[in-house]
Amino acid sequence: MGEAPSIVVDDLQNEYPNGFDLKPKGCKTVTVIGDKTYVIGGADDEVESSIGVQIFDQSLGKWLKPTVLGNKPTLCKGHSAVPLNDDRILIIKRGSTPDDHTWFLEVDSQYVRELKKVLGTEVVAWSKCVIGNAEKPIVISGPSGVGKGTLISMLMKEFPSMFGFSVSHTTRAPRNMEKDGVHYHFTEKSVMETEIKDGKFLEFASVHGNLYGTSVEAVEQVADAGKRCILDIDVQGARSVKASSLEAIFIFVCPPSTKELEDRLRARGTETEEQVLKRLRNAKAEIEQGKSSGIFDFILCNDKLEECYKSLKKLLGLDGSISTLPKPACREVNLPIDHRVSKNDDKIIINCDTAGLEKASNNLIVLDVSSLKGGAPGRTRGLNFQAIDSFSDGLNSIDQLI
Numbered sequence: 001m002g003e004a005p006s007i008v009v010d011d012l013q014n015e016y017p018n019g020f021d022l023k024p025k026g027c028k029t030v031t032v033i034g035d036k037t038y039v040i041g042g043a044d045d046e047v048e049s050s051i052g053v054q055i056f057d058q059s060l061g062k063w064l065k066p067t068v069l070g071n072k073p074t075l076c077k078g079h080s081a082v083p084l085n086d087d088r089i090l091i092i093k094r095g096s097t098p099d100d101h102t103w104f105l106e107v108d109s110q111y112v113r114e115l116k117k118v119l120g121t122e123v124v125a126w127s128k129c130v131i132g133n134a135e136k137p138i139v140i141s142g143p144s145g146v147g148k149g150t151l152i153s154m155l156m157k158e159f160p161s162m163f164g165f166s167v168s169h170t171t172r173a174p175r176n177m178e179k180d181g182v183h184y185h186f187t188e189k190s191v192m193e194t195e196i197k198d199g200k201f202l203e204f205a206s207v208h209g210n211l212y213g214t215s216v217e218a219v220e221q222v223a224d225a226g227k228r229c230i231l232d233i234d235v236q237g238a239r240s241v242k243a244s245s246l247e248a249i250f251i252f253v254c255p256p257s258t259k260e261l262e263d264r265l266r267a268r269g270t271e272t273e274e275q276v277l278k279r280l281r282n283a284k285a286e287i288e289q290g291k292s293s294g295i296f297d298f299i300l301c302n303d304k305l306e307e308c309y310k311s312l313k314k315l316l317g318l319d320g321s322i323s324t325l326p327k328p329a330c331r332e333v334n335l336p337i338d339h340r341v342s343k344n345d346d347k348i349i350i351n352c353d354t355a356g357l358e359k360a361s362n363n364l365i366v367l368d369v370s371s372l373k374g375g376a377p378g379r380t381r382g383l384n385f386q387a388i389d390s391f392s393d394g395l396n397s398i399d400q401l402i
């Protein structure tokens with residue numbers, strides 16, 4: 001964020017009379033929610049190639065420097081901004097592709113309020129919007145050696161385009177075959193602690209004597225690749241995620257017996273004797289918590305690997321039931337640079353049939369925001385999308401749509 005805002009208070013008052021939320025000027029929009037005016041785009045920090053955010057607090061009479069969380073939208077040829085429910089601003093990027101045209105800037109959501117308390121600064125968070133009901137992330141926990149990694153690898157191998165792994169940070173040393181950035185981001189403790197303080201982690205915990213954590217970026221990278229995110233985290237981490245605003249499915253994997261767990265851990269041969277003993281001691285408490293804490297939606301016993309994998313696929317709806325069927329393709333619509341955006345209750349209407357434009361094939365696009373789910377950190381899901389050729393569909397006015 002640049003120190004000096006790119007527009008001054010006088011600009012706000014003179015150029016944007018009150019209620020100016022929907023008016024773009026150049027590459028920036030100005031949206032008022034409560035006492036705060038959000039100037040989105042056109043900021044000095046856009047050299048970073050993402051859309052910047054500046055905030056003017058009318059009650060304090062000064063500009064605030066927000067901490068901006070989440071993967072940020074890349075610069076575009078302008079955008080429209082529509083405030084929703086006083087806690088987020090819908091951003092529609094002009095001239096952008098179907099997978100990138102709709103974003104939310106959360107300004108007062110549960111996540112933003114939590115992070116404001118933690119960081120003690122003004123906070124806003126970006127969350128990209130996915131059209132339709134993308135599946136929730138999956139949290140998998142269980143004691144060391146139970147087979148979590150094995151089951152996750154099997155899923156990713158069988159369904160490579162469906163699942164993506166959330167690459168955690170850890171302060172433990174890499175094992176022989178482990179690659180930095182693939183299995184973990186291997187990190188210095190002091191670096192990780194600073195990043196935790198800066199609000200970059202969705203959750204973190206000390207496990208078997210090392211620090212482990214899931215960065216917001218790790219989860220968003222998977223979501224932005226259009227995949228369902230899998231998190232392999234311990235029970236403390238699962239508890240934190242459950243308490244956060246990230247909606248997920250929670251699965252706990254148990255061993256058939258303590259003896260079998262010990263055998264698997266020793267046979268894997270990746271830990272020192274001291275580490276094996278520590279992991280086995282911790283396993284008892286983890287299994288108790290896994291079974292009784294009420295965090296987990298499903299408990300799987302990993303006795304015979306193939307059977308356990310089958311059960312995992314079944315509970316994820318991957319056993320030939322409905323969710324494995326190809327999803328109906330959403331009509332892919334590129335948003336032209338020239339369009340007008342308006343709001344009517346839960347419907348956002350994008351009118352691409354602006355003066356001077358040739359009739360576009362889809363001249364009205366209606367976004368239904370009535371059943372939004374999720375949000376930062378991660379994606380906002382559940383946006384319904386309807387592209388209509390108002391002429392061929394015989395519609396003469398927007399009123400007929402809503």
Ligand SMILES: Nc1nc2c(ncn2[C@@H]2O[C@H](COP(=O)(O)OP(=O)(O)O)[C@@H](O)[C@H]2O)c(=O)[nH]1
Binds near residue numbers: 205238
């Ligand atoms: N809370 C939390 N736990 C993690 C994270 N990444 C891994 N873990 C957990 O840390 C524990 C130890 O992981 P690791 O050292 O890879 O050994 P493993 O359990 O034998 O695979 C496991 O219970 C993992 O689920 C994370 O980002 N957050």
Ligand SMILES: Nc1ncnc2c1ncn2[C@@H]1O[C@H](COP(=O)(O)OP(=O)(O)O)[C@@H](O)[C@H]1O
Binds near residue numbers: 142303
């Ligand atoms: N059902 C199973 N039966 C026998 N061995 C298993 C089974 N599941 C996993 N293993 C083996 O147990 C070891 C630990 O599995 P791993 O996936 O690394 O566990 P985790 O990720 O939970 O620590 C690995 O050597 C793996 O091949």
